[in-house]
Amino acid sequence: MINTVEKIYQDTPSGDIQIIYKVTYSDNKSWFCNEDxxxxxxxxxxxxxxxxxxxxxxxx
Amino acid sequence: MAITRLGPNQDITAAKIAGQINFKxxxxxxxxxxxxxxxxxxxxxxxxVFVVDRWNIDEVADSTLTMSQENLSSGNAYNxxxxxxxxxxxxxxxxxxGSTQSVQLMQKIEGQYLQYLNxxxxxxxxxxxxxxxxxxxxxxxxxxxDKSDSTRATCPLEFTVSSADTWTKYTLNANANxxxxxxxxTIDNDNGTGFRVMWGLAYGSNYxxxxxxxxxxxxxxxxxxxxxxNIVGAVNNYVELTGVQxxxxxxxxxxxxxxxxxxxRRCQRYYTRIARTGGDYAYGWGWLYGTTGGNxxxxxxxPMRIQTPSVSVIGxxxxxxxxxxxxxxxxxxxxxxxxxxxxIGLNTGSLSHSLDKHTASLNNASGTPSGMEFDAEL
Numbered sequence: 001m002i003n004t005v006e007k008i009y010q011d012t013p014s015g016d017i018q019i020i021y022k023v024t025y026s027d028n029k030s031w032f033c034n035e036d037x038x039x040x041x042x043x044x045x046x047x048x049x050x051x052x053x054x055x056x057x058x059x060x
Numbered sequence: 061m062a063i064t065r066l067g068p069n070q071d072i073t074a075a076k077i078a079g080q081i082n083f084k085x086x087x088x089x090x091x092x093x094x095x096x097x098x099x100x101x102x103x104x105x106x107x108x109v110f111v112v113d114r115w116n117i118d119e120v121a122d123s124t125l126t127m128s129q130e131n132l133s134s135g136n137a138y139n140x141x142x143x144x145x146x147x148x149x150x151x152x153x154x155x156x157x158g159s160t161q162s163v164q165l166m167q168k169i170e171g172q173y174l175q176y177l178n179x180x181x182x183x184x185x186x187x188x189x190x191x192x193x194x195x196x197x198x199x200x201x202x203x204x205x206d207k208s209d210s211t212r213a214t215c216p217l218e219f220t221v222s223s224a225d226t227w228t229k230y231t232l233n234a235n236a237n238x239x240x241x242x243x244x245x246t247i248d249n250d251n252g253t254g255f256r257v258m259w260g261l262a263y264g265s266n267y268x269x270x271x272x273x274x275x276x277x278x279x280x281x282x283x284x285x286x287x288x289x290n291i292v293g294a295v296n297n298y299v300e301l302t303g304v305q306x307x308x309x310x311x312x313x314x315x316x317x318x319x320x321x322x323x324x325r326r327c328q329r330y331y332t333r334i335a336r337t338g339g340d341y342a343y344g345w346g347w348l349y350g351t352t353g354g355n356x357x358x359x360x361x362x363p364m365r366i367q368t369p370s371v372s373v374i375g376x377x378x379x380x381x382x383x384x385x386x387x388x389x390x391x392x393x394x395x396x397x398x399x400x401x402x403x404i405g406l407n408t409g410s411l412s413h414s415l416d417k418h419t420a421s422l423n424n425a426s427g428t429p430s431g432m433e434f435d436a437e438l
Contacts, residue, residue, distance in 0.1 A: 001106035010410075044108065
C-alpha cells in the first residue's frame, strides 16, 4: 500500500531534466521509477492519484 | 545408454529425444525454486507483493497474510521432484467480504509469449493447467485464467480439495471456444500482461458469475464461480502450491524442470538485485557531470522486461568514488538504453561535487546489507 509519492527533478548528462518518482510503501520500502506506463510502480502511482493520493512536488 | 545409428531419411525429430526441454511451460518458476527477494514476508495487505519470484499476491480485502517459500521434505509433491513450494497463510481473517473485495495469488504472463496460442482466430489453442496443491480447507477451490488484453476473457476452473493437508496434483482444461476464437480475443504482441493465472483465495459477490472450464467475456464478473470459498475467512487457513505448468494441449505432460541457472535468468528478466554485506565494493562504473550528477552502467545477467525498471536502494544509501573522494547518494532514476541491452543505466542526483567529467565507480555503502534492486515485474 502506497504511503507517499515524491516527484523529483534530476539533471541528466544531456542537460535535460529527468522526472522520477520516489514511491514509499507502508512497509517503508521505497522505489524510484520513471514515467513509464509499462512500469508497475508508475502504474500504481497513477491509480493512487486517481483514488485521491497527492504527490509531493517540491519543484526543480 | 544404447546409441542407435539412424538410417537414411531418419531425422532426429523432437519426438525422438526423451526428456528434452522445449519451454512448453508458459509459467516461469513453476517449481517455486527461485526466491531472490527472501523467503518470507508477513503482514501482507495490499497488492503487488512478491516473495517467490514471479508470484504475487493481491490482497484487496481486510485480511492479513504471510507468504513464504517452503522447503519440502516429504509428501506426494516432494516424491515427484519438487523441493520448494509457495505458501500463503492467513494471519488476520476477513469473515465478511464486501462485494468488490478479493484475494488472489497469481502469475502474470507477457503477451508476446502467448502469440502461438492464436487467440482471436479459429485456431485458438486449448490449454491445460496442472499443479500440486495443498490446503487445510477442503471443498471446491478455484483458479482463473484471465486474458485481459483487448476484450477481457476469463476462464475460471474449479478443483476439489478432498483431503486436508495433503499434496494433490490437479490437471484442469481450459478448452478454446467461440469466445477466444473471436476477433475480440486477440492478445497484444508486446511486453505487457497477456494472461494472469490467478488462484482465488477469496472473491466478493461481484466476481462469481463464471462457469468452470468455460471462457466468457464478462468483464471481471467471471473470475470465479458461485462455489468460491472464502479461504481468508479463518486464521491459520493456508494454501500451498508448486509444480505449476500451463501448456497448449488438452492433457498435461510431465512438469518441465529447468536447470537452476536457466530458471534464475528467466526470473531476472523481471527482478534482479546486486547486494552484499559490508565493504565498499564497486558494482557499476560511470562518470560524474555538472556539480550534482552521476551516470553509471550496471551490468545485468539478462535484459529486463522494460528499459526503465524501478530501482530501490538496499540499506540507506549507495557510495560513489571519484578522484580519491567518496560520497553517499540516495536518489536515482534509470536511463533507458536500447532494448535487449545487458546494462541498466542509472542517473544519480542529489550529489555535491566539483568533479565534472571525472570517471567514477558506484559502490555499495558500508553496512549490512547494501546494494540495489531492480524491478521490471508486470
